[in-house]
Amino acid sequence: MTPPSLDELPSHAKALPSMPEVVNYLIRSLGDESADVDTIAHHINSEPVIVARLLAAANSAASGLSTHIFSAKQAFLVLGADRVISIILASALSYRYDTRSAGFDARLLWRHSLGVAACARVLAEHTGVNRxxxxxxxxxxxxxxxxxxxxxxxxxxxxxxxxxKDDIPIIAAERTVFGYDHAEAGRALAITWKLPNNIADAIAAHHEPDELGSEIGNLIHVSEVLSHALDLGEQPNNRVPDLSDLACANLGLSWPKLAGHFPEIEARYDGIRIALGI
Incomplete structure (x- = not known):
């Protein structure tokens, strides 16, 4: 069967489960300082699986306290907004898009993506990018x-x-079979889902950031390389992609600076992975 063209690909997005309401809300409100805890908690409560994961993480973190955490709002107070948002996004996506079959395991995909996300948040804190x-x-x-x-x-x-088999980058293999790669496909999906332009740029540039030249694209590219270098997702046949010197320079990062953040990145990744049971 001939795979769909890049123009045809977005029509297949209907076969994917829709984004949970709380995820849509969080993505739309990125960087919006007026987004309040009560509104976010209201959206969280529409997703029982997310609520369960969040409360489990909060009660684990509050194990030394005498009270139990039983609401999303309490979880914010115990975990802090950053960690709550991280758990919500990762939990919703890994649960909603948990596809597994012979040759393709979405669990591995989400484990790797969580590693890149953990790297990106830490690097963002040191480069001025929105966390x-x-x-x-x-x-x-x-x-x-x-x-x-x-x-x-x-x-x-x-x-x-x-x-x-040929030990070539995944984007080269995809281009051979499909005529395009997953960065292009992801950008098309982001546009179809009406995600913010910065998210589309991050997806589009994570393998070849120099072509787009966006700050968030540079950051996600560096995070992708670091995640593989640290083997955060424990991927079979893990391969470290080439690191763009230009992307590092534009972010003001050097390898010694990156290496200094390794323990913090690994701790962040382990904390979220354990909370999600991934």
Whole structure:
């Protein structure tokens, strides 16, 4: 079966579950300082699975306290807004898009994406980029893989086999089979979902940031490389992509600076991964 063209691909997005309301709300409100806890908590309560994960994380963090956490609003007080938002986004996406079949395991995809998101949040704190935007960009950077697999499972498995057999970058294997790669597919999906332009840029640029030249694209690219270098997602046949010197220079980062953040990145990743049970 011939895989769909890039122009045809967005029509297959209907086969994916819709974004949870709380995720849509959080993504729309990135950087909005007027977004209040009560409104966010209201949206959280529409997703029982997210509420359960959030309360489990909050009660674990509050194990030394005498009281139990039983509401999303209390979870904010115990965990802090940054960690709550991280758990909400990661939990919703990993639960809603948990596709597994022979040759493709979305759990591995989300574990890697969580690693990139953890890297992105830490680096954002040291480069002046919006932290929530960075985390979301990292979490969604590989969403194009899921769309390509959904649109044409046989073709995407062929691309994965080519990637492993010939030891070539996944984007090169995808281009051979599909004529485009998951960064392009993810950008098309972000536009279809009406996600913010910065998120679309983060997805589009994470493998080849120099072509787009966006700050968030540079950040997600560096985070992608670091995640592989630290093997955060414990990926089979892990391969570290080439790091763009220009992206690092534009962010004011050097390898010694990056290395200094490794313990913090690993601690952030482990904390969220344990909270989500991924």
């Amino acid at each position: 929530d935007l960075a985390f979301t960009g990292g979490l969604l950077h590989d969403i194009g893989q899921l769309l390509m697999y959904t649109a044409s499972p046989v073709s995407y498995i062929q691309a994965l086999e080519l990637h492993h």
